[in-house]
Amino acid sequence: DAGVIQSPRHEVTEMGQEVTLRCKPISGHNSLFWYRQTMMRGLELLIYFNNNVPIDDSGMPEDRFSAKMPNASFSTLKIQPSEPRDSAVYFCASTQGTSGYTFGSGTRLTVV
Amino acid sequence: SQQGEEDPQALSIQEGENATMNCSYKTSINNLQWYRQNSGRGLVHLILIRSNEREKHSGRLRVTLDTSKKSSSLLITASRAADTASYFCATVFRTDSSYKLIFGSGTRLLVRP
Numbered sequence A: 001d002a003g004v005i006q007s008p009r010h011e012v013t014e015m016g017q018e019v020t021l022r023c024k025p026i027s028g029h030n031s032l033f034w035y036r037q038t039m040m041r042g043l044e045l046l047i048y049f050n051n052n053v054p055i056d057d058s059g060m061p062e063d064r065f066s067a068k069m070p071n072a073s074f075s076t077l078k079i080q081p082s083e084p085r086d087s088a089v090y091f092c093a094s095t096q097g098t099s100g101y102t103f104g105s106g107t108r109l110t111v112v
Numbered sequence B: 001s002q003q004g005e006e007d008p009q010a011l012s013i014q015e016g017e018n019a020t021m022n023c024s025y026k027t028s029i030n031n032l033q034w035y036r037q038n039s040g041r042g043l044v045h046l047i048l049i050r051s052n053e054r055e056k057h058s059g060r061l062r063v064t065l066d067t068s069k070k071s072s073s074l075l076i077t078a079s080r081a082a083d084t085a086s087y088f089c090a091t092v093f094r095t096d097s098s099y100k101l102i103f104g105s106g107t108r109l110l111v112r113p
Helices: none
Strands: A005-007 A010-013 A019-024 A031-038 A042-050 A053-056 A065-071 A074-079 A088-095 A107-111 B005-007 B010-014 B019-024 B031-037 B043-050 B055-058 B061-066 B071-076 B085-094 B099-103 B107-112
Touching: A005 A088, A010 A019, A019 A088, A019 A107, A031 A074, A031 B099, A042 A065, A042 A074, A042 B099, A053 A065, A074 A088, B005 B085, B010 B019, B019 B085, B019 B107, B031 B061, B031 B071, B043 B055, B043 B061, B043 B071, B071 B085
Parallel strands: A010 A107, B010 B107
Antiparallel strands: A005 A019, A019 A074, A031 A042, A031 A088, A042 A053, A065 A074, A088 A107, B005 B019, B019 B071, B031 B043, B031 B085, B055 B061, B061 B071, B085 B099, B085 B107
């Protein structure tokens, strides 16, 4: 298995633009998580899905953020419009049950 | 917040010494996990200890869990320069419909050659 695959690895965009981050979880994993990591706030859970259904999006900072999981093998995190304070590393992780989570390599987002 | 708190925030030791990192959390958990993150990289799962376990070993790693004190520790024995990284504890607890994993603030470990 190639692990959790995230794309792009790096994204630089101008303030106000739409940003879409992508994640392919490990096949067979039934839960998918989006995290954001910054120096100031550490690792924050944004939203997670169980069997493709959003369970808890209380960590999503604003309405500008949205996430979807149209099927078991794909999820997106969208920011529209993006702002400089959204700059961070965004991680996707997947797991089966309560086992150890497998993280992707992350997307480093810079909004200028 | 369910977030675990870790101490120390930073730890610098000599190669060959043992490194101990501590984690405290706030509510009942299903399990507790430790992760490692090298600078600029993703997180790697190291070890998981369930709420009914008290100690677990994996290679040079030893994890303890004290549910009465809501705390855990990670011990790395005979440290190596390659162990230099940030280490995070993360707690898994049940919500109404699923489980979620919340991370602590992390310990930055520097192992000097």
